[in-house]
Amino acid sequence: MRGILKLSLTEMKLFLREPMAAFFTLVFPLMMLFLFGSIYGNKPSAFFGGYGSVDMSVPAYTAMIIATSGLLGLTISIATYREKGILRRLKATPLYPQTILTAQVSVIFLMTALGMALLIIAAKIVYNLKFDGNPLNVFLAFVLSSMSFFSLGFILSGLLPTARSAQVVAMVLFYPMLFLSGATIPREVLPETIQNYAQFLPLTHVVNLLRGFWIGNGWAEHLKEVAVLSGMLIFGVAISARTFRWE
Amino acid sequence: MNKKVIEVKNLRKTYGSVVAVEEISFEVYEGEIFGMVGPNGAGKTTTVECVEGLRKPDKGELRILGLDPQKEGYSLRQRIGVQLQETALQDHLKVWEALDLFASFYSHPVDWQILLEKMNLAEKRNAAFNKLSGGQKQRLFIALALVNNPELVFFDELTTGLDPQARRNMWDMVRDIREQGKTVVLTTHFMEEAERLCDRVAIVDQGRIVALDTPANLIRNLGAENRVVFTINGEFKAEKLNELASVTRVEQSGDRCEIYGWDEKLIVDVVNALSKNGCAFRDLRTEQPTLEDVFLALTGKEMRD
Numbered sequence: 001m002r003g004i005l006k007l008s009l010t011e012m013k014l015f016l017r018e019p020m021a022a023f024f025t026l027v028f029p030l031m032m033l034f035l036f037g038s039i040y041g042n043k044p045s046a047f048f049g050g051y052g053s054v055d056m057s058v059p060a061y062t063a064m065i066i067a068t069s070g071l072l073g074l075t076i077s078i079a080t081y082r083e084k085g086i087l088r089r090l091k092a093t094p095l096y097p098q099t100i101l102t103a104q105v106s107v108i109f110l111m112t113a114l115g116m117a118l119l120i121i122a123a124k125i126v127y128n129l130k131f132d133g134n135p136l137n138v139f140l141a142f143v144l145s146s147m148s149f150f151s152l153g154f155i156l157s158g159l160l161p162t163a164r165s166a167q168v169v170a171m172v173l174f175y176p177m178l179f180l181s182g183a184t185i186p187r188e189v190l191p192e193t194i195q196n197y198a199q200f201l202p203l204t205h206v207v208n209l210l211r212g213f214w215i216g217n218g219w220a221e222h223l224k225e226v227a228v229l230s231g232m233l234i235f236g237v238a239i240s241a242r243t244f245r246w247e
Numbered sequence: 248m249n250k251k252v253i254e255v256k257n258l259r260k261t262y263g264s265v266v267a268v269e270e271i272s273f274e275v276y277e278g279e280i281f282g283m284v285g286p287n288g289a290g291k292t293t294t295v296e297c298v299e300g301l302r303k304p305d306k307g308e309l310r311i312l313g314l315d316p317q318k319e320g321y322s323l324r325q326r327i328g329v330q331l332q333e334t335a336l337q338d339h340l341k342v343w344e345a346l347d348l349f350a351s352f353y354s355h356p357v358d359w360q361i362l363l364e365k366m367n368l369a370e371k372r373n374a375a376f377n378k379l380s381g382g383q384k385q386r387l388f389i390a391l392a393l394v395n396n397p398e399l400v401f402f403d404e405l406t407t408g409l410d411p412q413a414r415r416n417m418w419d420m421v422r423d424i425r426e427q428g429k430t431v432v433l434t435t436h437f438m439e440e441a442e443r444l445c446d447r448v449a450i451v452d453q454g455r456i457v458a459l460d461t462p463a464n465l466i467r468n469l470g471a472e473n474r475v476v477f478t479i480n481g482e483f484k485a486e487k488l489n490e491l492a493s494v495t496r497v498e499q500s501g502d503r504c505e506i507y508g509w510d511e512k513l514i515v516d517v518v519n520a521l522s523k524n525g526c527a528f529r530d531l532r533t534e535q536p537t538l539e540d541v542f543l544a545l546t547g548k549e550m551r552d
Contacts, residue, residue: 006348
């Protein structure tokens with residue numbers, strides 16, 4: 001027990017020492033918030049169904065953080081740990097293998113949550129963020145979305161032979177998803193054909209779910225998203241249990 | 248005879264169609280430094296990793312400290328120390344954090360501050376892993392292997408990639424670890440290391456142990472000749488030395504001579520004969536067969552780095 005706590009704490013420190021990871025999870029979303037907030041403000045508009053631009057960006061940027069953590073952060077760190085033999089060294093201690101992976105997942109989850117929290121706090125203070133949903137629902141949606149993306153990260157890190165190739169493939173999947181899912185650019189401004197194609201991107205469902213819960217929708221209105229993300233999670237765990245490699 | 252700490256019977260391990268360990272059996276006794284030598288790919292590391300419980304053997308009976316490494320891996324890892332080949336720590340992990348972290352994995356850790364001093368890392372306690380030199384990293388890995396005060400310590404290619412000075416320091420550390428009553432198992436492809444450090448050595452080739460004994464016995468059983476080597480100043484036909492009773496063979500190329508023989512008196516006879524013939528020589532030295540020669544004779548291979 002002491003081992004897993006210490007390992008998680010250490011991994012958290014290491015995360016904050018890694019400038020790239022910390023920047024994209026914690027700082028970059030805030031930069032986006034302030035950049036577009038200063039351009040568009042947060043006046044309620046009919047375009048966003050009576051919400052302001054910032055109100056709708058906060059759940060969308062949260063989806064961006066989830067994708068960054070799951071697809072880039074987790075994939076690259078697991079693949080790197082494997083390639084360097086760090087996983088092997090940890091496995092030679094009395095730690096149980098699942099403990100080692102649990103620590104990795106908890107840390108990246110906490111950092112993702114921290115990124116979201118910073119975003120909400122900043123938007124509340126600076127732009128008087130409007131929130132009409134149930135906080136518990138939003139939190140559960142956040143957990144489901146994070147875990148399903150983390151499982152994607154595990155698949156990638158298991159399937160790809162090197163840290164370098166894992167990074168490249170993760171980027172190739174990440175960037176189109178980032179721009180087409182509505183996580184950065186509001187989906188409303190994209191052409192309809194692209195919006196249709198975007199239905200095939202997992203991140204689109206995260207954006208839909210978080211935005212829906214944000215404005216007070218209930219679970220009944222988002223069964224599709226919940227089904228897609230749960231399916232992804234189950235699929236991801238099943239696949240990565242078979243493909244995960246320690247070295 | 249001391250207590251057995253390792254018993255391996257008929258170990259076999261394959262990776263797909265590649266046979267890493269054909270069949271290996273050996274025992275290691277409490278308090279000894281046991282070495283496995285052999286070229287890369289001989290199966291040393293696979294053997295050691297099966298013993299540590301990190302790999303599942305295809306076949307074989309293994310008892311390590313009385314435990315089954317597969318079924319009782321958790322208890323075993325509490326009691327052994329491991330330094331792995333080709334491993335690393337997180338780039339930004341500081342030396343003290345690594346020790347503090349690894350100490351937290353064990354039920355009875357030692358005070359790692361003492362290890363830090365002992366391994367000469369006290370000055371580097373706040374240095375990140377990726378800022379350490381090869382020797383410092385290796386010392387940190389030794390410290391991590393000792394953090395649970397293990398009864399049995401494994402060193403896999405401990406000194407590969409280190410300069411000669413650092414290598415000698417490592418040897419002293421290994422001897423010191425044994426002085427504390429621990430058993431040490433090490434693999435190396437430096438014959439000199441095995442010869443100087445190990446009480447017993449297993450020579451491994453193509454997944455089998457081809458010889459296992461003390462370095463002195465291995466060399467004696469090889470039955471190789473001693474050699475006297477020198478350089479002549481001026482003219483001299485070394486063939487004349489063949490007349491000496493202790494000489495079995497003479498080789499000369501230019502002014503460089505190598506005289507072979509069994510007898511302990513070989514060097515005395517050769518030097519006397521040279522001075523009697525008024526032959527001036529320089530750079531004279533004797534060469535005994537080494538473990539390297541044993542290895543060559545047994546496997547027909549040069550040791551490759």
